Amino acid sequence: MDARSVGSLDGAWLLSATEMRAAEARAIAAGTPGAVLMERAAASVVAAIDAQWPELQPGARICVLCGPGGNGGDGYAVARMLAARGMRVALHALAPASHPDAVGQATLWREMGEIGGWDGATNSAASADLVIDALFGIGLSRPLGAEIAALREVRAPRRLAIDLPSGLCSESGRVIGEACLDADFTVTFHAPKRGHVLAEGPARCGRLDLRDIGLDAVGGEIALTGVPADLAKRAGHKYGYGHALVLSGEVGRGGAARMAARAALRIGAGLVTLGCPAAALQENAARLDAIMLRPVRDEEALAGLLEDARLNALLLGPGLGTGARERDLVAQALSAGRATVLDADALTLVANDDGLRGALHPGCLLTPHEGEFARLCTDLADRMTGPTTSGPAFSRLDAAREAAARLGCTLLLKGPDTVIAAPDGRARVNASVYDRAAPWLATAGAGDVLAGIAAGLMARGRDGFDAASTAAWLHSAAARRFGPGLIAEDLPEQLPGLLRELGL
Ligand SMILES: NC(=O)C1=CN([C@@H]2O[C@H](COP(=O)(O)OP(=O)(O)OC[C@H]3O[C@@H](n4cnc5c(N)ncnc54)[C@H](OP(=O)(O)O)[C@@H]3O)[C@@H](O)[C@H]2O)[C@@H](O)CC1
Numbered sequence: 001m002d003a004r005s006v007g008s009l010d011g012a013w014l015l016s017a018t019e020m021r022a023a024e025a026r027a028i029a030a031g032t033p034g035a036v037l038m039e040r041a042a043a044s045v046v047a048a049i050d051a052q053w054p055e056l057q058p059g060a061r062i063c064v065l066c067g068p069g070g071n072g073g074d075g076y077a078v079a080r081m082l083a084a085r086g087m088r089v090a091l092h093a094l095a096p097a098s099h100p101d102a103v104g105q106a107t108l109w110r111e112m113g114e115i116g117g118w119d120g121a122t123n124s125a126a127s128a129d130l131v132i133d134a135l136f137g138i139g140l141s142r143p144l145g146a147e148i149a150a151l152r153e154v155r156a157p158r159r160l161a162i163d164l165p166s167g168l169c170s171e172s173g174r175v176i177g178e179a180c181l182d183a184d185f186t187v188t189f190h191a192p193k194r195g196h197v198l199a200e201g202p203a204r205c206g207r208l209d210l211r212d213i214g215l216d217a218v219g220g221e222i223a224l225t226g227v228p229a230d231l232a233k234r235a236g237h238k239y240g241y242g243h244a245l246v247l248s249g250e251v252g253r254g255g256a257a258r259m260a261a262r263a264a265l266r267i268g269a270g271l272v273t274l275g276c277p278a279a280a281l282q283e284n285a286a287r288l289d290a291i292m293l294r295p296v297r298d299e300e301a302l303a304g305l306l307e308d309a310r311l312n313a314l315l316l317g318p319g320l321g322t323g324a325r326e327r328d329l330v331a332q333a334l335s336a337g338r339a340t341v342l343d344a345d346a347l348t349l350v351a352n353d354d355g356l357r358g359a360l361h362p363g364c365l366l367t368p369h370e371g372e373f374a375r376l377c378t379d380l381a382d383r384m385t386g387p388t389t390s391g392p393a394f395s396r397l398d399a400a401r402e403a404a405a406r407l408g409c410t411l412l413l414k415g416p417d418t419v420i421a422a423p424d425g426r427a428r429v430n431a432s433v434y435d436r437a438a439p440w441l442a443t444a445g446a447g448d449v450l451a452g453i454a455a456g457l458m459a460r461g462r463d464g465f466d467a468a469s470t471a472a473w474l475h476s477a478a479a480r481r482f483g484p485g486l487i488a489e490d491l492p493e494q495l496p497g498l499l500r501e502l503g504l
């Protein structure tokens with residue numbers, strides 16, 4: 001069966017182990033035996049090895065490490081297929097096969113070679129051209145024992161993990177306990193699992209290859225963000241695309257809000273106004289043209305401005321400040337009940353003020369990075385980063401969903417694995433990892449631009465969840481489009497070209 005490229009992570013389902021098992025069970029119930037699925041999985045691993053390391057020819061030394069479950073079963077089958085091609089395979093089992101299909105595969109392997117004891121595993125691995133980790137996949141339930149962890153010391157020239165590197169939790173992308181057998185290359189089946197993209201997953205997996213094993217079309221609870229639709233503008237008035245208001249801070253602190261405002265305008269908000277203290281008008285006027293400017297001294301001035309119901313999306317936070325004036329501005333903005341993005345300083349204000357926290361409403365979108373998240377929901381952040389002793393570990397997905405439900409608003413938890421969660425339980429992940437990595441996004445002001453794109457989309461009428469998902473996708477796509485040397489100002493300027501490439 002054909003390989004699907006990692007580029008297809010766009011919009012893919014991000015499966016849990018339970019959902020993967022259900023997909024397998026459906027196939028078995030429909031008449032494809034588990035043994036056949038395992039055979040296909042193993043054949044796809046062999047095809048992936050051919051594509052990744054064509055230099056491995058007959059005679060190459062392969063060390064296969066097998067666990068007792070289905071992952072080990074895949075390993076026995078791969079060992080057999082590679083040995084049949086003349087490769088010199090040394091196989092070591094941690095424990096006898098217990099999964100029924102693995103028992104069958106072990107029996108087939110024994111007709112071709114030995115099942116070595118675990119005491120020889122380290123020596124075999126140390127002299128191999130390729131080490132294949134078939135110890136644990138989605139069934140990992142506890143930390144690796146010391147006898148397995150010792151294999152981390154072996155410096156193999158090529159390390160392949162079947163389904164997941166052993167030690168990595170399929171639900172969270174976190175290491176259970178302390179040890180993980182990091183891979184250069186991981187081959188997985190049917191659909192990516194949450195652990196492949198969340199947290200440490202990408203670093204532990206190396207490269208990810210997704211292979212089809214003939215299961216039915218996937219479905220799941222959580223999807224990755226995909227190519228956005230419906231961004232085109234049709235004939236109409238500028239007010240048909242909304243009016244975003246971005247509030248800015250004191251003199252000399254306006255850059256973040258200006259970049260956010262520019263991003264909101266570039267993504268198609270009909271109008272964007274920047275509100276700032278009177279003293280900062282001159283500075284902002286010197287730097288803005290298409291973006292309108294209004295003085296906003298205090299919450300009363302904001303209330304006056306908001307009498308214009310056409311101001312339908314608000315953004316507070318970038319360069320705002322954290323004093324009493326800003327606290328009151330946030331309170332006033334929240335009491336207006338409109339689509340509202342809170343970022344940066346506004347998140348600090350909310351974290352320190354129960355009144356503001358209580359005023360959050362379903363039209364709010366909060367966009368914290370991990371540090372801001374820890375101030376907002378300390379207990380969830382602790383569970384997300386604290387020690388793990390059993391699987392599945394509490395994940396960034398779990399934390400963001402619980403926080404959204406608790407705060408009663410949509411939350412976008414930033415990172416290479418950005419999680420977007422709505423208070424009703426919906427969640428998505430924007431994964432800037434593997435071929436979609438955007439390392440140059442780690443630059444000052446990038447988050448302000450993200451908040452601005454989201455605010456612009458909310459002005460255009462999208463709800464917080466949709467706006468956040470689309471903004472996250474566009475933000476990382478814009479960064480990849482620019483490439484090395486990116487600074488935050490470049491991001492809004494990438495949007496026109498990107499929109500054209502999306503067919504607009
Ligand atoms: N589903 C599918 O569609 C397909 C699945 N396929 C393959 O099957 C894999 C899933 O198989 P699986 O369910 O048997 O789980 P797996 O990862 O082999 O581990 C479970 C075993 O490990 C044990 N164990 C766990 N942690 C341990 C530790 N730290 N130290 C020691 N032991 C530990 C655990 O013991 P227990 O927790 O029960 O005591 C149990 O015995 C999947 O990842 C893929 O590779 C493919 O063939 C394609 C179709």
Ligand SMILES: [K+]
Nearest residue numbers: 133136162164
């Ligand atoms: K594995």
